[in-house]
Amino acid sequence: MKIVILGAGRVGSTVAESLASESNDITVVDLVRNRLSLLQERLDLRTVVGSASHPDIMIQAGMEDADMILALTGSDETNLVACKLAASMFNTPTRIARIRTVDYLDHPDIFSRENFCVDFAICPERILTKYIEKLIEFPGALQVLDFASGKVSLVAVKAIRGGPLIGRQLKELRRHVPNLDTRVAAIFRHNHPIIPEGSTIVEEGDEVFFIASSSDIRAVMGELRRMDKSVRRVMIAGGGRIGRRLAEVLQQSHQVRIIERDIKVCESLTQNLHNTLILHGNVTDEELLESENISEMDIFCALTDDEENNIMAALMAKRMGARKVIALINRSMYVDLMQDSGIDIAISPAQVTIGSLLAYVRQGDVAVVHSLRRGAAEALELVAHGDTRSSRVVGRKIEEIKLPRSTTIGAIVRGLPPGDVYRNLSEQEEDSILAQWKQAQVIIAHHDTVIEQNDHVILFVVNKKMVRQVEKLFQVNVGFL
Known part of the structure; x- marks a missing residue:
């Protein structure tokens, strides 16, 4: 696939790195030559220096025969104009824009074919806010990722001494929780993946990924670790876009x-966040943290634009007694270094965001992609189409499907409404779709489970290099016998 990426910042660079490793034809455009040089030194791609929305620059980048444009610059307006030009001048099939301004997102008609021709608008700050919100909802989790419009969740937890399943075989999980079904998709032990079997023993310190119906998450987590107390008191370092969004979401149900x-930012926050206490000061001011009872905080979120500040603030908060600390860290090397540092969860904004983009780049009927383990692994939701004559999966038991190495099927959701029915619905139609979603069946995958047409299949791919093979497995082929 030929893809033009506009913007070589954190998001653009991370996306370029991910896509270039999959044998795509990638061109990156940016005004800053040094950014492009750094990319070219380590990746197989083309670069063009210039304005992302200038027609001549777009021609140099190869827009005339590109399959997709990813407009990921830091300017919403540049991204919108670039998508409009890609549609009107080059008829580019797929156009994706990074949009940060809430006013634009609240008026989706802006993105229509009659206006800026954006097929998909991605807001990294909104994605990050939802991601952190899930971690606050389930305080013992390292990751909580939704599939099938929220019917199923993939959860990562660290196995801690005291959990009923520690030191026992996975097949005993069903005996401990007989009234619910779950599947352990993967285990990472000392950063090495283990494809789980019934005889696999869970050890203290294991990072366990399990798939379950979203309503069963807490019960399964309780088997792997002592459940943390629910979060009530939240302190946020940084009142920027992400900190502000998170406070808006939490302030009605938490002390924020x-x-x-x-x-000036404090004044703006005070005017808009009526149930949040706004404090003017430095996030690494020890006296301020102590005076605001940091030791009583259930969770401390370091969300400033300065990753070094986030690291220092999170480490200080943890040392001073905060129960759990989260820090936004842009550089992947820093994220790796934070393991066992005292910071409970280090979040890479670009890695959290990239999954929303990858779902549009993937081949076949890919509905959802989540990037895991700093891009080394992926979890995918694919829709099974075709029949027994045209599909390698429909009508077959899971044990009969030749899955690529290091790949497991975790769950199937049956009866979901089609993904293209959600736009421009009347209130009555929305009620009908919601009722259909509620009735959809969650099936935890077992060896004799049969995949049916239109099933949503959730897979865990430990080795990202196997993703293309997974996509091909689900593609409909009229010549397949």
């Missing part, structure tokens, strides 16, 4: 405090 050093 924001520390922000810019007095």
